[in-house]
Amino acid sequence: MESRAQRLAGPAILAVSALIVVLIGLAAGGGAAPLQLLDPGPLVRWGLPVIKLVVNLAAAGMVGSLVVALFALRAGERPFDTALDAASISAAIFTVASAGTAFFTFLNLLGAAPSASAEFGQQLGRFLVDTEAGRAWLLTTIAGAVLTVLTFAVRGWTSTLIVGILAAASLIPMATQGHSGEEANHNIAVTALALHIVAAAVWLGGLLLLVIIRPVVDRAEMVAIVSRYSSIALVAFIVVAVSGTVRAAVAILSPANLFSPYGALLLVKVVALIAMGILGASYRGRLISKLASSGAARVFWLLVTVEIVFMGIASGAAAALARTPPPVDTTLPEQQTPAQILTGTVLPPELTIDRWFTMWDVDLLWVFAVGFGLFFYLAGVRRLRKRGDRWPIYRTALWVFGLLLLLWVTSGPINAYQDYLFSLHMVGHMLLSMAIPLCLVAGAPVTLAARAIRKRDDGSRGGREWILWAVHTPFSRVVTHPAFASIMFIGSLWVFYYTDLFRWSLYDHIGHEWMVVHFLISGYLFVLSLIGIDPVPYRLPYPFRLLTLIAVMAMHAFFGIAIMMSSGMFAAEWFGSMGRTWGPTPLEDQYIGGGVAWSVGEIPTLILAITVAIQWSRSDDRMQRRRDRQVDRAGDTELEEYNERLAALARRDAARSR
Structure with a gap:
C-alpha cells in the first residue's frame, strides 16, 4: 500500500495543482467567458481547456517515461518495465482525452449541444475529416490508441526506441491547434510550440517517472538514474525556455501587453519555469551525489515535490493561455496579398547584396540543432584534450563551418526568399545536399562520440551506446552502402521535383522540414560512403568511387539542364502567383535555378573528386610505407620467394640440358 501511495503521489500532486491553476486562469483571463454568438455552454467552455490539460499531462507521462527508460534504465529489469507500464497507462489516458478534446472542439466551433x-x-x-483541427485531433487519437497497445506489448531496446519516436511524433499535430494555426507568423509559432510541447513532456514526464519508480530502486542505483535524468532535463529546460520565449514574443509583440490577462498568465508560467530551473540547479549541483544518505534523500524528494507543484502551475497556466485571447490581433487580415495567402507572411523586399548578410527568417528547429551540435562537439573535443588525446583541428573547423552554414541556409536569406524565388530554393538545396554534408562528414562526429562519451558498464544505454548501436544495425548497413547512397542521392532529386513532394514542401511547414532533413541526410550518406572518416560496413575501392562520382555528376548536370530547358513551371500556382514586382520573372527565375543545379552544384562534387584522389594517393603511400617497414623487419620475403622460384627453374633447365 505504501509503495502504491508513493507512486500515485507525484501524479496526484501534479494534477491537483494544474487543475486549480487552470480554473483560476480561465476565470481571471476570460478564457471561459460566454460567447456572444454560438455559445457552446459552460460545460464546453470550462471542459475543453480542462480536458486539453489532461491531454498535455498524459502526453508528458507517455513521452517522458519512454525517454528516461531509453537513456537511464536497463531493459528487462523491473524499473524499465514499470516505466513502460506508466507510458502505457498515460497513452490510454492520452487517447481518451484526445477523443474528448476533438468532440469538445467540435461543439465549441458548432455552438450546439450534443445530439443523437x-x-x-x-x-x-x-x-x-474535412477541417484541419478535426484531422489533427483524429490523428492524435488514433496515434494514442496505437501507442497504448505498443507500450503495453514492447519490452526490448529497439522496439522501445521506435515507440518513443512515434510517441514524440504524435504530439506534433497538437502544435498546429490553438492560436498558432491562425497567426500571421504561423511557421515560427508552430515550430516553437511543437518544440515546447515535446521538451516539456520529456522534462515533466521524466520527473514523474522518478517518483513512480522510487519504491522499486535502491538508493545507490537511484543516484545514477537521477544523474542521467538531470542531463536530459537540462537540455529540455533550455528548449522549453527558448521556445517558450519565442512563442510568447509572437503573441505579445510588446512588453506593454504583459499587463493584460494573457500577459498575467504568461508571467505565472514564466515564474514557475524560473522556479523549476532554480530547483533543478540546486539539487543537480548539491544533492544528487548524496542521495545514498537518508538526510539528503529526504531533502531531494521534498524539492522534487515542490518542482512537481511548479510544473502543475506551469501546465495549468499553459492550458488557460490556449483559451485566452492574446492582447493583440496576430491573425492574418481579411484583405491579404497573394503572398500572404500562400505563405502567411508579407512579400519581402527585393533581394539586394546587403540582404544576403542582413536578412533573417529564423527556423527555431535548426537553431537548436546547430546550437546543440556545436556545444556537444566542442565539449567532446575539450574532453579529449583534457585527457591528453589529439583531435585534428581541421575536423573541428570543418564541423563548425558546416553547422554555421546550415544555420545560414535554414534561418538566413535563403530561408527568407526561397518561397518566392525558385533559384534561391535551388541554392539552398545544393548547399544542404552537397556543401554542408561535405563539411560535416569531414568532422567525423561518430568517431569523436565513440572516443569522448563515457562508456556505461551497468547495462543501460547512453549516447555512446545508442550511436554505436545505430552504426552497426542492419538498416545502417543498407543506407550507408555506396549503391544505395548514390541512388538515394540522385534519385530523390528527380522524384522530389517531379512529384507532389515539392508542392508539399511549399504548402506545409512539416513538408518543408522534411525536405531539409531528407536532403541533408541523403547528402551526408553519399559523402560518407565516398570520403568518410567514420566507420561504415563497406566502401568501394578508390577507382570505383571516382566512377560513381562521374556518374552522379553526369546525372546532376542532366537534371539542371532539364530544368533550364523546361517550358513549364514547377508549382506555377505558387511561384507564378506571388505578385512579385521585383527580380526576374518566375520562368526566368526557374531557368536560373536550373543553372544553379548544373553549375554551382558541381563545385562540391569536384571537391569530392579531388578529395577521393588525394585519399587514394595517401592510401597507396601508407601501403607502401607498411610494406617498407615489413621489409625492414623481416626482409623482402616476396622478392626472396620470387628469386628462389627463378633459381629452381634454372636448376631444372640445367638438369634437362645434361
Missing part, C-alpha cells in the same frame, strides 16, 4: 440525430453525426464526421 443523424445530422449531428454527419457534421461531426465532416469536422473530423
Whole structure:
C-alpha cells in the first residue's frame, strides 16, 4: 500500500495543482467567458481547456517515461518495465482525452449541444475529416490508441526506441491547434510550440517517472538514474525556455501587453519555469551525489515535490493561455496579398547584396540543432584534450563551418526568399545536399562520440551506446552502402521535383522540414560512403568511387539542364502567383535555378573528386610505407620467394640440358 501511495503521489500532486491553476486562469483571463454568438455552454467552455490539460499531462507521462527508460534504465529489469507500464497507462489516458478534446472542439466551433440525430453525426464526421483541427485531433487519437497497445506489448531496446519516436511524433499535430494555426507568423509559432510541447513532456514526464519508480530502486542505483535524468532535463529546460520565449514574443509583440490577462498568465508560467530551473540547479549541483544518505534523500524528494507543484502551475497556466485571447490581433487580415495567402507572411523586399548578410527568417528547429551540435562537439573535443588525446583541428573547423552554414541556409536569406524565388530554393538545396554534408562528414562526429562519451558498464544505454548501436544495425548497413547512397542521392532529386513532394514542401511547414532533413541526410550518406572518416560496413575501392562520382555528376548536370530547358513551371500556382514586382520573372527565375543545379552544384562534387584522389594517393603511400617497414623487419620475403622460384627453374633447365 505504501509503495502504491508513493507512486500515485507525484501524479496526484501534479494534477491537483494544474487543475486549480487552470480554473483560476480561465476565470481571471476570460478564457471561459460566454460567447456572444454560438455559445457552446459552460460545460464546453470550462471542459475543453480542462480536458486539453489532461491531454498535455498524459502526453508528458507517455513521452517522458519512454525517454528516461531509453537513456537511464536497463531493459528487462523491473524499473524499465514499470516505466513502460506508466507510458502505457498515460497513452490510454492520452487517447481518451484526445477523443474528448476533438468532440469538445467540435461543439465549441458548432455552438450546439450534443445530439443523437443523424445530422449531428454527419457534421461531426465532416469536422473530423474535412477541417484541419478535426484531422489533427483524429490523428492524435488514433496515434494514442496505437501507442497504448505498443507500450503495453514492447519490452526490448529497439522496439522501445521506435515507440518513443512515434510517441514524440504524435504530439506534433497538437502544435498546429490553438492560436498558432491562425497567426500571421504561423511557421515560427508552430515550430516553437511543437518544440515546447515535446521538451516539456520529456522534462515533466521524466520527473514523474522518478517518483513512480522510487519504491522499486535502491538508493545507490537511484543516484545514477537521477544523474542521467538531470542531463536530459537540462537540455529540455533550455528548449522549453527558448521556445517558450519565442512563442510568447509572437503573441505579445510588446512588453506593454504583459499587463493584460494573457500577459498575467504568461508571467505565472514564466515564474514557475524560473522556479523549476532554480530547483533543478540546486539539487543537480548539491544533492544528487548524496542521495545514498537518508538526510539528503529526504531533502531531494521534498524539492522534487515542490518542482512537481511548479510544473502543475506551469501546465495549468499553459492550458488557460490556449483559451485566452492574446492582447493583440496576430491573425492574418481579411484583405491579404497573394503572398500572404500562400505563405502567411508579407512579400519581402527585393533581394539586394546587403540582404544576403542582413536578412533573417529564423527556423527555431535548426537553431537548436546547430546550437546543440556545436556545444556537444566542442565539449567532446575539450574532453579529449583534457585527457591528453589529439583531435585534428581541421575536423573541428570543418564541423563548425558546416553547422554555421546550415544555420545560414535554414534561418538566413535563403530561408527568407526561397518561397518566392525558385533559384534561391535551388541554392539552398545544393548547399544542404552537397556543401554542408561535405563539411560535416569531414568532422567525423561518430568517431569523436565513440572516443569522448563515457562508456556505461551497468547495462543501460547512453549516447555512446545508442550511436554505436545505430552504426552497426542492419538498416545502417543498407543506407550507408555506396549503391544505395548514390541512388538515394540522385534519385530523390528527380522524384522530389517531379512529384507532389515539392508542392508539399511549399504548402506545409512539416513538408518543408522534411525536405531539409531528407536532403541533408541523403547528402551526408553519399559523402560518407565516398570520403568518410567514420566507420561504415563497406566502401568501394578508390577507382570505383571516382566512377560513381562521374556518374552522379553526369546525372546532376542532366537534371539542371532539364530544368533550364523546361517550358513549364514547377508549382506555377505558387511561384507564378506571388505578385512579385521585383527580380526576374518566375520562368526566368526557374531557368536560373536550373543553372544553379548544373553549375554551382558541381563545385562540391569536384571537391569530392579531388578529395577521393588525394585519399587514394595517401592510401597507396601508407601501403607502401607498411610494406617498407615489413621489409625492414623481416626482409623482402616476396622478392626472396620470387628469386628462389627463378633459381629452381634454372636448376631444372640445367638438369634437362645434361
